[in-house]
Amino acid sequence: TxxxxxxxxxxxxxxxxxxxxxxxxxxxxxxxxxxxxxxxxxxxxxxxxxxxxxxxxxxxxxxxxxxxxxxxxxxxxDQKRVYYLSLEFLMGRxxxxxxxxxxxxxxxxxxxxxxxxxxxxxxxxxxDAALGNGGLGRLAACFLDSMATLNYPAWGYGLRYRYGIFKQEIVNGYQVEIPDYWLDNNPWEFPRHEITVDIQFYGNVKKYQDENGRISNSWEDGEIVQAIAYDVPIPGYGTKTTNNLRLWSSKASSGEFDFQKFNAGDYESAVADQQRAETISAVLYPNDNLERGKELRLKQQYFWCAASLFDIVRRFKKTKRAWAEFPDQVAIQLNDTHPTLAIVELQRILIDKEGLEWDEAWNIVTKTFGYTNHTVLPEALEKWSVPLMQNLLPRHLQIIYEVNLFFLQSVEKRFPNDRDILSRVSIIEESHPKMVRMAYLAIIGSHKVNGVAELHSDLLKSTLFKDFVKIYGPDRFTNVTNGITPRRWLHQANPRLSALIAEKLGGYDFLKDLTLLDKVEAFVDDKAFREEWAVIKRENKLRLARHIKATTGFDVNPNALFDVQVKRIHEYKRQQLNIFGVIHRYLSIKAMSAEEKKKVVPRVSIFGGKAAPGYWMAKTIIHLINNVADVVNKDPEVGDLLKVIFIADYNVSKAEIICPASDISEHISTAGTEGSGTSNMKFVLNGGLIIGTCDGANIEITREIGEQNIFLFGNLAEDVEDLRHRHFYGDFKLDPQLERVFDAIKDNVFGDKADFSALTSSIEEHGDYYLVSDDFNSYITTHEMVDEAFQNQEEWLAKSITSVARMGFFSMDRVTNEYADSIWNVEPLDVTD
Ligand code: NBG
Incomplete structure (x- = not known):
C-alpha cells in the first residue's frame, strides 16, 4: 500500500x-x-x-x-455569464x-x-440524482454538460430536493410509488453554509417617502425562510472548465426559530415551524407536462428565484459596474415558466431596493431574460390564482399588475380598434378567481422566446402566442431545436460503438464536433465495419436481456426485434396505442396456422416510464401493459414470437442500458402535442431506427437522416383540430382492428374489463381526443413494414449506420451555441493557458 x-x-x-x-x-x-x-x-x-x-x-x-x-x-x-434557471436537473449518475x-x-x-x-x-x-421528471429536466442536464464542454461561463440554479422523483415499483401490475431519499452517500455536492439568503413570504406592502422625496414601496413582516447553497461541480469533456450547479435547500432562519415559544415551554411547536420551513425544498413535484397550482409549489418557485437572483445581483454588484451594464454581464434563461417570478423579483430589487426608476429597471429586466417554452398542452400552462399570490407575495402581485397596465396601454395605443385583443393578451385572466398567466408574463419580461423544435415553435407562433407575434413582431420568437450530449448518450452509454467510430475517424474528435459523424457514412459498405456494428448491437441487446431477466424474471430472445417505448406515461405520448398494437399482434398470432407462424418476425415489446401519482388514466395504461405481459409471456401458443416487458423505475441510468439495445423505438405522440422529444435522438444516435408520428423533432430527424430511414405514420398536426371537431359532433367510427382489440379486453382476456373501461371508453365514447382510433390502421400497417424491413438485416444495418452518420445536427453543443449567439450573447472563455 x-x-x-x-x-x-x-x-x-x-x-x-x-x-x-x-x-x-x-x-x-x-x-x-x-x-x-x-x-x-x-x-x-x-x-x-x-x-x-x-x-x-x-x-x-x-x-x-x-x-x-x-x-x-x-x-x-469578468465576462458575461449565463445563468440557467431550472426547477429540474435530471443528472443521473x-x-x-x-x-x-x-x-x-x-x-x-x-x-x-x-x-x-x-x-x-x-x-x-x-x-441516480433524479431531480427531474422527464425531457425538460434531462435537457437542463445536457445543457450543463455542453456549456462546460464549450467553456461558457455558466451556472445552473435549481432546488436541492430531499426527495427526487419517486422510485416506481410494480405490484400486481399496478404502479406503487416509493420515496427516493437520494442524499445519503452523495459525494458530489458541497454544502456552502456560509452562503445563505433570507427569503420572505406573506406580509404586506407599505408605502413610504424616501430621502429623495420619492414614493417607494417596502415589503414588510411575514415570515423568513433561509436558503442554503449546495454546489455541484460540472466538468466539461476534454477541457479544464468545471462549471457550477448551485442548488438551494430551505431551512428555518435562525430568527425564525421561535424562542418565545421555546421559552414558554412550547418546544414542539417551535420545532414544527422549523420543519415547515424545511418542507419547501423537500420534494420534487412528480408531474410531467401538468401543473396543479399548489401553494407549496409557488413557494418553491419564489424561494428558488429569490435566492438565485440575490446571488446573481450580489455577484454583479461586486464588479461595481453601473446598473445599465447588468444585461451586458448577465443572461438568465428561464427553463419553462417555472422561474418566471425571477422577472418580477429583479424588477422589485431594482426599484424597491436599488432605487431605479421603473422604465430604467424594466429595460434592464427585459434585456436580461430569455424564455424557453416546452409545451403547447393547455394542462401544462402555468396559471396562479391572484388571491394565492396576493397572500404569499403581495409586492410581486402589485408589480405584475403594473407590468400588465403598462403593457396593455402600449397594446391599446397600437391597436386602438381591436377591443378583444386586450383581454386576450392580459397577464390577468378575468376568471373566478382571477389568474396570473405565467407564460404571458414570461414573454413580456423577456427579449427572446423560443420553442424546442421547428413544428413546436411554429405552433407557438400560429396558436398560443399569436397575438404576441402581432404585438412584438416575429423577431422576438425563435426556434432552437433540442439536442443531446453525445458524451453521455453515445460515449458513456455505448462505449463500444463510440470506440468503433473513433477507430474509423482516427480519434474521438466527433465527441466535441458531432457533425464529424458524417464521415462514418463512407464505411456503410465496409464488410468488416458492418459486422462489427452488428456485433455491438447484439452485445447491447444481450446486456439489456440480462437486465430484463434479473429484474422481471422473463427470458427474451436477443434475435427478436427489440421494440422500445420508454418515456413518461401520458395519454398524449400514446403508450395506449402501442399496447393496443401489441394486443392486435397477439390476437393475430393466436389466429395463425403453424405454417403462418413461421413467417412471423419475433418481437420483444419493451415499455418503461412513470405515471404521475395522481394521473389515474396513465396508471391504468401501466396496469394494462403489465396484464398483457402476464398473459402473452405465459402463452405457449406464442412462445418467442412475442414477449411484453415493463421495465420498472425507468430512469437515466436505465436509459443508458436501454437506448443502445433497441432495434426500433416508438415516438408516437398525437401530431402537434410533443414539444420536441429527445429520446428519439438518443435512440437514433445509438443505431436504432424509429417509428413515429410527424411531431416534434421527429420531423427534423427525418429531414436529416432521410425518409427511407424512418417509419412515419399517422395524421398530420394540421388535421388534428378538424378530426377532434368531427368526433365532438359524433362523426366517429371505431377502427375495426381496434374494435377486435377492445373486444378481447371486454372478454376479460387481460383481467377484469372493468379495470380498463375508462381507457376504452375515452376512445369509443368520449371523442378519442388523442386520435388513437384514427391512427390505428396506419400504425399497424407501418409496423408490418418494420417487420418486413427487419427481415432484410443487410439493409437494416445500412439504415442504422447511415442514420447515425447523419445525426450530427442533434448535438447539444449545436443547441448551446445557438442559444449563446442568438439569445444570450455570451462568448466562451479562453482556457488555453
Ligand atoms: C417537454 C416536452 C418534450 C421536450 C422537453 C424538452 C415539458 C413541459 N416539456 O417534448 O414534452 O423534449 O420538454 O424540451 O416537460
Missing part, C-alpha cells in the same frame, strides 16, 4: 515513476487514502460501495480543484461521466482491477 509516506518521500516516489504512469499512481494513491481515512475502512474490508465512494472522492478532489480555477478565471476575466470527461476512466479501471473490483460494478453502486 502507499500509505505511511511523508510528503517528501511521496515526491521522491513520484519522481521515480515515468510520466505516463504517474497519473495512474496518483489516482491509486488518492483512492487508497480516501478509503482508509475519509471512509475509515481498511483495504481488506472494502466492499463495492466503499470502492465506489473511494473512487468518487478521488475524482471529486480533481473536479473541485478545476472548479476553483474555473471560478477564479471567470471572476477575473456522475462518476462514470466524471471519469470520461477528465479522461481517466482507463486509469481508474486498472486501479480498481488491481484491487479486485470490476469498474462496472463500482459504477453501479451510484444512486
Amino acid at each position: 502507499f500509505t505511511g509516506l511523508g510528503p517528501a518521500e511521496i515526491k521522491n516516489v513520484e519522481a521515480s515513476i515515468p510520466e505516463p504512469l504517474r497519473e495512474a499512481w496518483r489516482e491509486h494513491k488518492y483512492f487508497v487514502r480516501h478509503v482508509e481515512t475519509t471512509l475509515a475502512r481498511s483495504l481488506y474490508n472494502c466492499d463495492e460501495l466503499a470502492a465506489y465512494s473511494g473512487t468518487a472522492l478521488a475524482f471529486r478532489d480533481r473536479l473541485i480543484i478545476e472548479w476553483n480555477k474555473t471560478q477564479q478565471r471567470q471572476t477575473f476575466t 456522475t462518476l462514470d461521466n466524471a471519469m470520461l470527461n477528465v479522461g481517466l476512466k482507463d486509469v481508474a479501471r486498472d486501479g480498481l482491477s488491481d484491487l479486485g473490483f470490476r469498474i462496472e460494478d463500482v459504477i453501479n453502486q451510484e444512486h
Whole structure:
C-alpha cells in the first residue's frame, strides 16, 4: 500500500515513476487514502460501495480543484455569464461521466482491477440524482454538460430536493410509488453554509417617502425562510472548465426559530415551524407536462428565484459596474415558466431596493431574460390564482399588475380598434378567481422566446402566442431545436460503438464536433465495419436481456426485434396505442396456422416510464401493459414470437442500458402535442431506427437522416383540430382492428374489463381526443413494414449506420451555441493557458 509516506518521500516516489504512469499512481494513491481515512475502512474490508465512494472522492478532489480555477478565471476575466434557471436537473449518475470527461476512466479501471473490483460494478453502486421528471429536466442536464464542454461561463440554479422523483415499483401490475431519499452517500455536492439568503413570504406592502422625496414601496413582516447553497461541480469533456450547479435547500432562519415559544415551554411547536420551513425544498413535484397550482409549489418557485437572483445581483454588484451594464454581464434563461417570478423579483430589487426608476429597471429586466417554452398542452400552462399570490407575495402581485397596465396601454395605443385583443393578451385572466398567466408574463419580461423544435415553435407562433407575434413582431420568437450530449448518450452509454467510430475517424474528435459523424457514412459498405456494428448491437441487446431477466424474471430472445417505448406515461405520448398494437399482434398470432407462424418476425415489446401519482388514466395504461405481459409471456401458443416487458423505475441510468439495445423505438405522440422529444435522438444516435408520428423533432430527424430511414405514420398536426371537431359532433367510427382489440379486453382476456373501461371508453365514447382510433390502421400497417424491413438485416444495418452518420445536427453543443449567439450573447472563455 502507499500509505505511511511523508510528503517528501511521496515526491521522491513520484519522481521515480515515468510520466505516463504517474497519473495512474496518483489516482491509486488518492483512492487508497480516501478509503482508509475519509471512509475509515481498511483495504481488506472494502466492499463495492466503499470502492465506489473511494473512487468518487478521488475524482471529486480533481473536479473541485478545476472548479476553483474555473471560478477564479471567470471572476477575473469578468465576462458575461449565463445563468440557467431550472426547477429540474435530471443528472443521473456522475462518476462514470466524471471519469470520461477528465479522461481517466482507463486509469481508474486498472486501479480498481488491481484491487479486485470490476469498474462496472463500482459504477453501479451510484444512486441516480433524479431531480427531474422527464425531457425538460434531462435537457437542463445536457445543457450543463455542453456549456462546460464549450467553456461558457455558466451556472445552473435549481432546488436541492430531499426527495427526487419517486422510485416506481410494480405490484400486481399496478404502479406503487416509493420515496427516493437520494442524499445519503452523495459525494458530489458541497454544502456552502456560509452562503445563505433570507427569503420572505406573506406580509404586506407599505408605502413610504424616501430621502429623495420619492414614493417607494417596502415589503414588510411575514415570515423568513433561509436558503442554503449546495454546489455541484460540472466538468466539461476534454477541457479544464468545471462549471457550477448551485442548488438551494430551505431551512428555518435562525430568527425564525421561535424562542418565545421555546421559552414558554412550547418546544414542539417551535420545532414544527422549523420543519415547515424545511418542507419547501423537500420534494420534487412528480408531474410531467401538468401543473396543479399548489401553494407549496409557488413557494418553491419564489424561494428558488429569490435566492438565485440575490446571488446573481450580489455577484454583479461586486464588479461595481453601473446598473445599465447588468444585461451586458448577465443572461438568465428561464427553463419553462417555472422561474418566471425571477422577472418580477429583479424588477422589485431594482426599484424597491436599488432605487431605479421603473422604465430604467424594466429595460434592464427585459434585456436580461430569455424564455424557453416546452409545451403547447393547455394542462401544462402555468396559471396562479391572484388571491394565492396576493397572500404569499403581495409586492410581486402589485408589480405584475403594473407590468400588465403598462403593457396593455402600449397594446391599446397600437391597436386602438381591436377591443378583444386586450383581454386576450392580459397577464390577468378575468376568471373566478382571477389568474396570473405565467407564460404571458414570461414573454413580456423577456427579449427572446423560443420553442424546442421547428413544428413546436411554429405552433407557438400560429396558436398560443399569436397575438404576441402581432404585438412584438416575429423577431422576438425563435426556434432552437433540442439536442443531446453525445458524451453521455453515445460515449458513456455505448462505449463500444463510440470506440468503433473513433477507430474509423482516427480519434474521438466527433465527441466535441458531432457533425464529424458524417464521415462514418463512407464505411456503410465496409464488410468488416458492418459486422462489427452488428456485433455491438447484439452485445447491447444481450446486456439489456440480462437486465430484463434479473429484474422481471422473463427470458427474451436477443434475435427478436427489440421494440422500445420508454418515456413518461401520458395519454398524449400514446403508450395506449402501442399496447393496443401489441394486443392486435397477439390476437393475430393466436389466429395463425403453424405454417403462418413461421413467417412471423419475433418481437420483444419493451415499455418503461412513470405515471404521475395522481394521473389515474396513465396508471391504468401501466396496469394494462403489465396484464398483457402476464398473459402473452405465459402463452405457449406464442412462445418467442412475442414477449411484453415493463421495465420498472425507468430512469437515466436505465436509459443508458436501454437506448443502445433497441432495434426500433416508438415516438408516437398525437401530431402537434410533443414539444420536441429527445429520446428519439438518443435512440437514433445509438443505431436504432424509429417509428413515429410527424411531431416534434421527429420531423427534423427525418429531414436529416432521410425518409427511407424512418417509419412515419399517422395524421398530420394540421388535421388534428378538424378530426377532434368531427368526433365532438359524433362523426366517429371505431377502427375495426381496434374494435377486435377492445373486444378481447371486454372478454376479460387481460383481467377484469372493468379495470380498463375508462381507457376504452375515452376512445369509443368520449371523442378519442388523442386520435388513437384514427391512427390505428396506419400504425399497424407501418409496423408490418418494420417487420418486413427487419427481415432484410443487410439493409437494416445500412439504415442504422447511415442514420447515425447523419445525426450530427442533434448535438447539444449545436443547441448551446445557438442559444449563446442568438439569445444570450455570451462568448466562451479562453482556457488555453
Ligand atoms: C417537454 C416536452 C418534450 C421536450 C422537453 C424538452 C415539458 C413541459 N416539456 O417534448 O414534452 O423534449 O420538454 O424540451 O416537460
